[in-house]
Amino acid sequence: MADYLSIPCTAFAGTRRIASGTLIDVALAIKAAETGMDGAVLTFDDASGAVIDLDLRGTTADIVTRLTEQGARGARAAVAKGERTGTPVKSRGRPKLGVVAREVTLLPRHWEWLARQSGGASQALRRLVDEARRADGGQTDRKVAQERTYNFLSALAGDLPGYEEAIRALFAGEDVSFAERMATWPPDVRYHALVLSRPNLSGE
Numbered sequence: 001m002a003d004y005l006s007i008p009c010t011a012f013a014g015t016r017r018i019a020s021g022t023l024i025d026v027a028l029a030i031k032a033a034e035t036g037m038d039g040a041v042l043t044f045d046d047a048s049g050a051v052i053d054l055d056l057r058g059t060t061a062d063i064v065t066r067l068t069e070q071g072a073r074g075a076r077a078a079v080a081k082g083e084r085t086g087t088p089v090k091s092r093g094r095p096k097l098g099v100v101a102r103e104v105t106l107l108p109r110h111w112e113w114l115a116r117q118s119g120g121a122s123q124a125l126r127r128l129v130d131e132a133r134r135a136d137g138g139q140t141d142r143k144v145a146q147e148r149t150y151n152f153l154s155a156l157a158g159d160l161p162g163y164e165e166a167i168r169a170l171f172a173g174e175d176v177s178f179a180e181r182m183a184t185w186p187p188d189v190r191y192h193a194l195v196l197s198r199p200n201l202s203g204e
Contacts, residue, residue, distance in 0.1 A: 004071025049151030
């Protein structure tokens with residue numbers, strides 16, 4: 001589960017950011033610095049804003065093994081629920097070009113329609129997704145950004161002044177007001193919340 005070890009994360013000791021990077025790098029950074037840190041340490045998945053539970057006992061090898069097993073359990077749980085895990089099919093696709101194969105479940109009439117499209121099913125699906133993204137006007141990306149920012153703030157900033165007002169501004173899409181409501185907050189919390197609230201973290 002190398003992909004799980006590479007997910008982007010950020011760790012906070014109290015309201016101070018102490019590490020940012022891949023999950024394994026952040027975990028090892030916390031392990032190396034844990035004796036000199038004040039307050040509880042929380043590690044956040046930057047894609048979802050959710051807290052990731054880390055067990056940092058033992059050696060580096062122990063931590064890597066534990067995180068690998070944690071990622072495998074998550075993947076199995078996703079499969080059991082019938083969700084797509086996002087794991088590329090190694091024997092198909094063109095990973096070097098950014099093209100990966102994943103399972104898509106459609107009804108026969110959908111496959112029949114796709115088969116009649118120029119370029120085949122894959123090209124037709126890509127065109128449909130691109131058209132839907134353009135028609136969406138970025139609303140889906142904004143909702144995802146709002147949810148991950150809320151997850152982060154609800155775990156770390158619930159006791160800070162103006163929290164409720166900031167959350168209302170976040171979901172109302174009032175970016176200026178959202179930033180203003182956090183003006184007196186610890187800089188690391190404010191900065192990370194603003195980063196997470198961007199619709200495209202990758203800058204695409």
